[in-house]
Amino acid sequence: MKLKRMLALPALAVMPAVADDTVRLNLREGVTEISQRVYDLHMTIFYICCVIGVIVFGTMFWSMFRHRKSKGRTPAKFHESIRVEVLWTIIPFLILAGMAYPATTTLIHMENTDDADVTVQVTASQWKWHYKYFDHDVEYYSLLATPDQQIHNKLPKGENYLLEVDRPLVVPTGKKIRFLITSDDVIHSWWVPDFAVKKDANPGFINEAWTIVDKPGIYRGQCAELCGNNHGFMPVVVIAKEPAEYEKWITNMEVKQRKAREREQELLSMEMSKDELMKMGEKVYNGICAACHQPNGQGVQGVFPALAGSPVTTGKDSITKHIDTVVHGVKGTAMQAFGTQLSMQELAAVITYERNAWGNDTGDLVQAADVNKVMNP
Amino acid sequence: MSTTVDTLHHEEHHDHKPSGITRWLFTTNHKDIGTLYLWFSFLMFLIGGSMAMVIRAELFQPGLQLVEPHFFNQMTTVHGLVMIFGAVMPAFTGLANWLVPMMIGAPDMALPRMNNWSFWILPFAFIILLSSLFMEGGGPAMGWTFYAPLSTTYSNDSTALFVFSVHIMGISSIMGAINVIVTIMNLRAPGMTYMKMPMFVWTWFITAFLLIAVMPVLAGAVTMVLTDKYFGTSFFDASGGGDPVMFQHIFWFFGHPEVYIMILPSFGIISAIIPTFTRKKLFGYSSMVYATASIAILSFLVWAHHMFTTGMPVVAELFFMYCTMLIAVPTGVKIFNWVATMWRGAMSFETPMLFALAFVILFTIGGFSGLMLAITPVDFQYHDTYFVVAHFHYVLVTGAIFSVMAAVYYWLPKWTGHMYDETLAKFHFWASVISVNVLFFPMHFVGLAGMPRRIPDYSVQFADINQIVSIGGFAFGLSQLIFLWVVIKCARGGEKAAAKPWEGAEGLEWTIPSPAPYHTFEKPPKIEG
Amino acid sequence: MAQQSNNRKIIFRLLLGVAGMFAFGFALVPLYNAFCDATGFNGRTKNEAVAYTASHVDKSRTVTVQFLTHNAKGMPWQFKPDIKEVHVHPGEVKLVTFYAANPTARRMVAQAVPSIAPAEASLYLNKIECFCFNQQPLAANTDAEMPVQFYLDPEIPEHITTLTLSYTLYDMTADANATTVAQTTTSE
Structure with missing residues (x-):
């Protein structure tokens, strides 16, 4: 037994x-x-x-x-x-x-994209996806959610290691969904194997693809076209929900995003303490900036500039320039415009963090209102 | 070009080799230059191979252990460039230098001084390329296909060095190709008509025309990348009216014929070796010639099958799918002809034959996956995954590189005058053929399961297969040291080789003594029949 | 020697071939553009004004035209269509406007690049007027309404019921400063 x-x-x-x-x-x-x-x-x-x-x-x-010399074969003569x-x-x-x-x-x-029920704009940039629903006021970025400690082997790897994002794309089942795909910078490729959809995101051009998902579930894919440093770290996650559930979700999101925008306006008048700013700033920095500028702010020599001790992050009158760089990006480099990706609070926090971490110690505090002045002068 | 074969003979004394380093620097002798090309190619094979080892070591486990993504991307990029332009192409040029004159009964290449030049600019091209790895910001990291705008707006200054070195490689290949064409057209021994030329000469003749047709297009593409990056043009930048996808069209217009540049000479080698060890004439010689020519012509009509996912109108996708599938026909003819050559022969299995047989089987497997990739709707799933990596490594490693190894073993007695160590060579073969399949076959599986190429880290579901692949990779890398040892050992001594060491061999190169004298066929041989 | 002149002849022809193929590499650029214009291969509209030449307005069908905007990396402007989509009859002329604002403290110049999905539809979208024909300057902290006037060719295939017109906005300030800034109609 x-x-x-x-x-x-x-x-x-x-x-x-x-x-x-x-x-x-x-x-x-x-x-x-x-x-x-x-x-x-x-x-x-x-x-x-x-x-x-x-x-x-x-x-x-x-x-x-059979036809070996060692078996004593004599070769045949035919040759055509x-x-x-x-x-x-x-x-x-x-x-x-x-x-x-x-x-x-x-x-x-x-290749027949006619008569779609739902249209989703998919915009790639180094190294994340942005989804925008054409018929609803809903849009958001979707970033890798796997923590850096797992990638650098400091924590055990999860089940969906490198295939998990913070905000997945949500689509209804049984409807024809049309994707309009483009890119802000280099060529990427949006791929979900379970849908058999892989389409390049070409900067300056839009590409079309479509799918009808039969089964609710979570479907994972990745960027398929080499797009620079973190090409291996920009997964695609799609959640398919029953149409009724999807409707609930999207209405909810619409309200939530509208409220967030309103709240942001209110928050402009509020001041955050240094602790609050540093805590939020560190989180944002490690989530987004550290991929290039490194967690210790040292950057990668010749590729990504160091932030520790840099004139932009530590200069006496460099606050405006610093905010401008983060909000609007630097043309022709990998530095993106984060103004559209982060809330003003988050921007204020991460800039404060950059001005005070790694021995930068400028003591400068940046508030959402300061960021707003640069963004909406 | 004032040099001709005759003036050369006045300059150099009969069968007298200059000695020391100047012999190699100033040599205009096709055998010396062939040797230089082959050693250079082997060196590049080791350098490109060590980069592959770095890649496989990083991919041994999920997570980032040894290198950062930026360096990983440099490794994949430079590995590709070094292997294609540094290992495979110079190896074939080296073989052409050694063999084409001997096979057609010519005393040397037609343009010996240009020959010297076309070799000696090559090391500089690679010094430039490899040194960019040590620059601030690192070397090129945009993949060997250098798609814009990753190679233009979003690359660092190593792009300039990359462009310059590709230009030099291109010039070298073009000069080599001109030399081969002029030699074949003008220096054939009397009676050596085109349809009597050995298959290796034929395949190289066609390859040389492909080189002349597409290397200048590559030069154009890199020039456009350079001017886009530094001189304000916008060929590939949408903001100035350009189109990044157009880069891919221009690149693959070069890139696809380039694939055949790397495989047609292999067909020639295999067509020489299989009849020898089967002791039977090559089946369907003329259909082999026509098949090679039609593959070359079709190669200009299929480039966009590398870019099905870029979003083309369905009519274009269908056109490129049909043309690509059509290539399977002449390629199939070649495979069937080789098998028919073996049928009812009297085979023996010396090392060159073993490599040739492995070539036929493994190249055919690469052909099968190629056929699968041609089917557009399925290609959407395969594209840019490890399935593609598996496919082109089957075609290039077990195809092109195995054929070069077969060729080296086959003609080594002619070059050195000694027989190589058959036991060691067989050991090299079995070690290579087993490890190469452990290395590349499982890549099909991870590719199908959804692992994209060119990533330094992967999700945990791919972990065990990647580990197997890496082990195969290390084993294959180490096996090549046996090859080096066999070749050195053979060059330094060993059993004396007869003029014709292989019983079934045919061709003019076997009528001259082994080792081949410094100057051969100063009086053209008579061709019978 | 005959051999030598023979060699020279072949070399000359081969070098001619090399030069020809190098030129061909560059000739692929205009060839590609001409091919795209003729077939709508890459989904870009002709970037020039056309006069209205439609023979009739096809009232029997309606096509939905959607508008999208994207900012290229490093472009800080606000840029969006005033209306998300319009329904038009093939042959009917429509005017739509896009809103653009320059929030920075410096004068900037932008170029909008159009793209159409499905690519095939680009053959049938005719623009009578478009802000994308020229570079658009905007002074610091100003905004503007940018018009597009277009019609669909009545020949547009039946199966196209929806088409999407997308504009990607690029920062051309550096290039515009280098050359003389072209005078455009929409700058105030």
Whole structure:
């Protein structure tokens, strides 16, 4: 009895692992009609290749075993035959034509973006995604949520390591969703394997893609086109909800975002203490700025300037210049305009933090009102 | 060009080699230059390989352990550039230098001084490229494909060095190609008609025309990147009316024929080795020539299959998909011809043959994944994943590089006058062929499962396969040291090689003694039949 | 020697080929642009004013035209369409406006770059007037309404029921300072 149970345990452990492995070793079937068709196409071509492989390699190995010199074979004399050569030109051609047909119909179906129910603008920038709902006043950035300590092996890695974001894209199931994809800087590529959607985000141009998700769930993907330093750290996460739930969510978001904007206006008149500013600033800094300027503010020599001891962060009259740099970015460099990405409070906090951390100790406090003066003069 | 074969003979005494370093610096001898090219290529193979080791070491586990993402990107970029322009292409040029004159009964290359020059500018190109890694801000990190605007607005100043070094590499390749074409057109021995040329000569002849057609386009592309970055043009910048996607069109107009530049000479090598060790004539010689030519022509019509996800109209996607699938036909003809050559032959399995057989099988696997990648709707899933990485490494490592190794083992007795150590060589083969599959085959799986290429860190689901891949990588890297040892050992001594050490070998190079004298075929040989 | 002149002839031709292909690399730029203009390949509209030439207004169908705006990296302006989308009959002329504001303390010059999805639709969108034809200067702390007047060609394929016109706004101040600033119609 005991023995039996001991034997059963590893077997049980193996069972889900096997099911898991097929997912990990092959293309995903996904959750859309298109992804299913793509998967079927993939398997069909794969099997055709296997059959051709068996015939070609089989013939080869047959000759390698049978037609050896060590077996005393004398070589045959033939070295051409128009008939077989025509044959093995025409047969592959026919096989290819057979493959081309389903590929063509699938492709034409994939590229038909007409009559969408929901339109989402997807804008990439180094190294995050921005989603904006065309029919609602809802927009937000979506950033990697995996903490830096996990990446640098100081904490154990979570289940969705590098495939988790702070604010995922939310879409309704059963509706045709059209994505309008572009980029603010370099080329990125928005990819969700479960939808079989991968489309490049080209700066200055918009690209279209669409999907209809059949099943509610969380679907994960990544940026697929090399886009610089943190290319490996800009995942895509999409949550598909039932239409009713989605409606609830989006109305909620709309209200929340409107309130946040109103609150921001109120907060302009409020002063935050240094502790509050430093605490919030450190969080924002480590979440966003540290990727380039490094957690210790030293930057990367020749690529990302150091903030510790820099004239912009420590100069006597450099506060306005500092705010301007963070809010508007620096053209032609990797420094982005964070004015649209962070709240004024967060901006004030992170600037205060940069002016007082790592021995910068200027003692300067920057309040949301100061940021507002630069942003909306 | 005042140099001709005849003036050369007056300058240098019969079979007298100059000695010391000046022999190599000033040499105009095709065999010396071939040797220089081959050693240079091997050095680059080791340098590019050590970068691959850095990549595989970082990817051994999820998380960032050894290098930061910026350095990782430099490694992937420079690994690609060094392997393509430093290892594979010079290796083929080296083989062409050694073999083309001997195979067509010519005394030397047609333009020996240009030959010297085209080799000696190459080391400078790579010194420039590699030194950029040590500059402030590091070397190029935009991938070897240097897509704009990552290579223009968003790159550091190493781009200037990169552009300059690519220009030099391009000039070197173009000069090499001109030399090959002129040699083949003008210096064939009497009676050596085009349709009697060995396949290696034919494939190189076609490759040389491809080089002349596309290397200048690459030069144009890098020049545009340079002027976009430094001189205010906006070829690829939407704000000035340009289009970043146009960069990819221009780049891949070069890039796809470039792929065939790196594989056509391999076809020639394999077409020489398989008949030798099968003791049977190559099956379908003329269809091989036509297949090679049609692959070369088709290669100009398929470039956009590298860019299906950039968003093209469906008609364009269909056109490029059909053309790409069509390439499978002539490529298939080649594979079938090789198999037919083996059929009912009398095979033996010396190391060159082993590499050639591995080439046929593994290159075909690379061809299968290539066919899968051609299918546009499925390519949307494969594109920019490890499936693509697996595909082009099967084609380039077990394809191009295996063919170069096969060639080296096959002609080494001719070059050195000694037989190589067959036991060690077989050990090298088995170590390589096993490790290379451990290295590249599992990449198909992680690619299908969704791991993008060019990332320094990955999610935990890919961890175990990446570990296997890395182990295969280290093993494959180490195996190449055996190769180095075999070649050095053979150059220094060993069993004397006969003029024709392989029973079934055919061709003019086997009619001259081993090692091949410094000057050969000063009087053109007679070609019978 | 015959050999030598023969060599020279081939080398000359090959070098001609090299030079030709180098030139061809650059010629791909205008070729690509011409190809895109003719086929709508990359979804960019012709960046020049056209006169109204539609033969009729097709009242039997309505096409939704959506407007999007993006700021390129480092562009601090506010930039948005005054209306999110309009419904037009093919052949009908529409005027829409975009709001732009320069919140900085310096005069800036911007260039808007249009892009259309689906790309095919770019062949049928004709602009009679557009702020994207020229660079747009704005003095410090000022704003402006920027007009686009357009119509859809009645030949537009039936299956296109929605099309999206997107503008990406680039900061061209540095370039504009280098050259003389062009006088534009919309600056006050």
